[in-house]
Amino acid sequence: AQSVTQPDIHITVSEGASLELRCNYSYGATPYLFWYVQSPGQGLQLLLKYFSGDTLVQGIKGFEAEFKRSQSSFNLRKPSVHWSDAAEYFCAVGDTGTASKLTFGTGTRLQVTL
Amino acid sequence: GAVVSQHPSRVICKSGTSVKIECRSLDFQATTMFWYRQFPKQSLMLMATSNEGSKATYEQGVEKDKFLINHASLTLSTLTVTSAHPEDSSFYICSARDRQGTRETQYFGPGTRLLVL
Numbered sequence: 001a002q003s004v005t006q007p008d009i010h011i012t013v014s015e016g017a018s019l020e021l022r023c024n025y026s027y028g029a030t031p032y033l034f035w036y037v038q039s040p041g042q043g044l045q046l047l048l049k050y051f052s053g054d055t056l057v058q059g060i061k062g063f064e065a066e067f068k069r070s071q072s073s074f075n076l077r078k079p080s081v082h083w084s085d086a087a088e089y090f091c092a093v094g095d096t097g098t099a100s101k102l103t104f105g106t107g108t109r110l111q112v113t114l
Numbered sequence: 115g116a117v118v119s120q121h122p123s124r125v126i127c128k129s130g131t132s133v134k135i136e137c138r139s140l141d142f143q144a145t146t147m148f149w150y151r152q153f154p155k156q157s158l159m160l161m162a163t164s165n166e167g168s169k170a171t172y173e174q175g176v177e178k179d180k181f182l183i184n185h186a187s188l189t190l191s192t193l194t195v196t197s198a199h200p201e202d203s204s205f206y207i208c209s210a211r212d213r214q215g216t217r218e219t220q221y222f223g224p225g226t227r228l229l230v231l
Contacts, residue, residue, distance in 0.1 A: 043222040090158070101160060102148075
């Protein structure tokens with residue numbers, strides 16, 4: 001069964017500092033990987049996704065993620081964090097079968113200090 | 115593009131009543147929609163997969179008679195919480211998979227907060 005681990009429950013960074021959120025997955029085949037962001041009381045917004053090809057994926061809001069098969073990782077990065085980036089971030093792996101179900105990590109809450 | 119709406123955004127009901135939550139894909143057709151449940155400060159738990167024109171597929175441990183799902187059209191799926199109890203209070207989120215685009219991408223609605231008194 002597929003699984004996703006986000007080792008950091010809570011991260012605090014200063015505005016303008018760089019950010020890296022960790023995500024490790026377990027999946028038998030080539031995974032479909034996603035990062036979503038959730039603001040308090042809101043649904044999830046897709047930041048970026050990886051299906052195949054270039055292992056460095058660019059997303060919205062200046063985020064990027066790198067797929068590293070050897071490390072089973074898909075870490076999310078941003079070179080300079082803005083206060084509006086404070087939110088909950090979820091990494092997910094997609095089932096490549098017909099249902100395409102998503103398995104989510106437990107999330108990382110990002111706090112940005114001014 | 116790829117906008118998903120949910121209605122209502124929040125609902126308060128009495129114990130024993132039923133509540134219906136709608137999930138709509140506004141600008142694309144969705145043969146498959148998913149219903150998730152999220153507890154405070156926790157991740158999303160998949161409840162069921164809703165397929166247009168057929169019965170929903172429920173995840174293990176989810177009561178199909180309590181959480182009724184109907185996917186009558188390519189743009190609408192409904193979740194009805196029957197005989198609601200306080201323990202059903204939660205944040206319910208739906209997602210829809212774009213039929214025309216990459217099938218593996220799910221677009222999420224804004225969620226519905228249910229409080230059962």
